[in-house]
Amino acid sequence: MPQNTIPTFSSRVLDWFDQHGRKDLPWQKNPSPYRVWVSEIMLQQTQVATVIPYYQRFMQRFSSLKRLALADQDEVLHYWSGLGYYARARNLHKTAQLIHAQHRGRFPAGIEDLVALPGIGRSTAAAILSLSRGQHHAILDGNVKRVLARHQAIDGWTGEAKVMQYLWALSEDLTPSLRTADYNQAMMDLGATLCTRSKPDCGHCPVAEDCLALCEDRVMQLPTPKAKKSLPLRDTVMLVIEQENGILLERRPPSGIWGGLWSLPECESKDAIAQACKQRWGMQVQQLSALTPWQHTFSHYRLHVYPYAVNLLAGADRVMDDQRYIWYNSNTSQKLGLAAPVKYLFNQYNTA
Ligand code: SF4
Incomplete structure (x- = not known):
C-alpha cells in the first residue's frame, strides 16, 4: 500500500483498541480522577497483573481520597507492602492530604495544578485527566516511549532530555483530540501487550505497516538502552x-x-x-x-x-x-x- 493511503496512526491504534484493548481493568470502572490516579501510581514500574490485587485491596480500604488523606502512614505503607518503590506510597499519601487540605478534597482539574503535587509527573497528570475526564493531553510513559521510539526508529536513550523532548513532541502530534482517553489507554496497552521489551509481537501490531524499526530490522535494538554502569x-x-x-x-x-x-x-x-x-x-x-x-x-x-x-x-x-x-x-x-x-x-x- 503506498504510504499516503495508510490510515492515520491514531485511527489504526483506536481500531485495534476497539477489538483488543483492555476495557475491564478495575480502575476503568467508574474512572474517577482518584481511582485513575491510584492505578497510575501503582502501575509505575509494576505490571498490570501484579497491580490488580493490590489495587483492589487498597481501594477496599481507602475507597475515597478523604479516607486515604485521614489514614495513618503506617497503614498506607502496609497496604503497599510488596509493591516496592515505597516513595510512591508516601507521595500518594502526602498528595491526598494536600488535596484534602488545599483543594477541599476535590481533585485539581488543571494539568499545572496536578504536576505541582508530589509524585505526579507530566505523563501521570496527563493520564489522570485524559482517562478520567476525557481531556486532550498526550502521555509518555515507558510503554508509549517504547512504541514511539520503535515506530519512528528514534535513536538515543529515552531518559535523555533531547530524546525525551522529541518524544513528547511526537506524542502530542499523534494524540487525537477526539477519543483521547481511548487512544492513551490503547497506546499503553499496545506497549504492554504487543510492543513489549523482549518479545514484540509485530505480526499483530496495528502500526507495523510503517514501523521503521521493523522495516530496518532494528526492533530489538530500540529503544536504545542506557549505558550500563556496574552497580556498586x-x-x-x-x-x-x-x-x-x-x-x-x-x-x-x-x-x-x-x-x-x-x-x-x-x-x-x-x-x-x-x-x-x-x-x-x-x-x-x-x-x-x-x-x-x-x-x-x-x-x-x-x-x-x-x-x-x-x-x-x-x-x-x-x-x-x-x-x-x-x-x-x-x-x-x-x-x-x-x-x-x-x-x-x-x-x-x-x-x-
Ligand atoms: S511493529 Fe513491532 S516494533 Fe513496531 S510498533 Fe509494532 S510491535 Fe512495536
Missing part, C-alpha cells in the same frame, strides 16, 4: 533480636531505601553488635549466631545483608519508651509497612 556493592549487618513478645524492629528514616518502613536494626559490623545493643537499648548480648546472608538489589546499588541472631542476657526496657522501635509479632501486632528484609526473614525462618 554495599554491606550491612542486621540484627535479629527476638523475645516472647516478638522481634525488634526499627522504623527507618522517612526518605532513602525502605523509607518510613519497619526494618531490622542495623550495625556497621559484627564486632560492633554487642556495643550497639548496650548503647542503644541497654541490652547485654549473650551469644551471636550468623544467619544465612542474602543480597538485595536496588536500582542504584546491591546490598549484601549479613544477619545475626542476637541472644540476650538482660531485658530491654529502654526500647519500649522509644517510638522508633517496636516488638513486632505478626499475629498480634498492628498492621505495619514492613521492609523487604523483615518479610524475607519471616519467609526464611517463619519467625515472629
Whole structure:
C-alpha cells in the first residue's frame, strides 16, 4: 500500500483498541480522577497483573481520597507492602492530604495544578485527566516511549532530555483530540501487550505497516538502552533480636531505601553488635549466631545483608519508651509497612 493511503496512526491504534484493548481493568470502572490516579501510581514500574490485587485491596480500604488523606502512614505503607518503590506510597499519601487540605478534597482539574503535587509527573497528570475526564493531553510513559521510539526508529536513550523532548513532541502530534482517553489507554496497552521489551509481537501490531524499526530490522535494538554502569556493592549487618513478645524492629528514616518502613536494626559490623545493643537499648548480648546472608538489589546499588541472631542476657526496657522501635509479632501486632528484609526473614525462618 503506498504510504499516503495508510490510515492515520491514531485511527489504526483506536481500531485495534476497539477489538483488543483492555476495557475491564478495575480502575476503568467508574474512572474517577482518584481511582485513575491510584492505578497510575501503582502501575509505575509494576505490571498490570501484579497491580490488580493490590489495587483492589487498597481501594477496599481507602475507597475515597478523604479516607486515604485521614489514614495513618503506617497503614498506607502496609497496604503497599510488596509493591516496592515505597516513595510512591508516601507521595500518594502526602498528595491526598494536600488535596484534602488545599483543594477541599476535590481533585485539581488543571494539568499545572496536578504536576505541582508530589509524585505526579507530566505523563501521570496527563493520564489522570485524559482517562478520567476525557481531556486532550498526550502521555509518555515507558510503554508509549517504547512504541514511539520503535515506530519512528528514534535513536538515543529515552531518559535523555533531547530524546525525551522529541518524544513528547511526537506524542502530542499523534494524540487525537477526539477519543483521547481511548487512544492513551490503547497506546499503553499496545506497549504492554504487543510492543513489549523482549518479545514484540509485530505480526499483530496495528502500526507495523510503517514501523521503521521493523522495516530496518532494528526492533530489538530500540529503544536504545542506557549505558550500563556496574552497580556498586554495599554491606550491612542486621540484627535479629527476638523475645516472647516478638522481634525488634526499627522504623527507618522517612526518605532513602525502605523509607518510613519497619526494618531490622542495623550495625556497621559484627564486632560492633554487642556495643550497639548496650548503647542503644541497654541490652547485654549473650551469644551471636550468623544467619544465612542474602543480597538485595536496588536500582542504584546491591546490598549484601549479613544477619545475626542476637541472644540476650538482660531485658530491654529502654526500647519500649522509644517510638522508633517496636516488638513486632505478626499475629498480634498492628498492621505495619514492613521492609523487604523483615518479610524475607519471616519467609526464611517463619519467625515472629
Ligand atoms: S511493529 Fe513491532 S516494533 Fe513496531 S510498533 Fe509494532 S510491535 Fe512495536
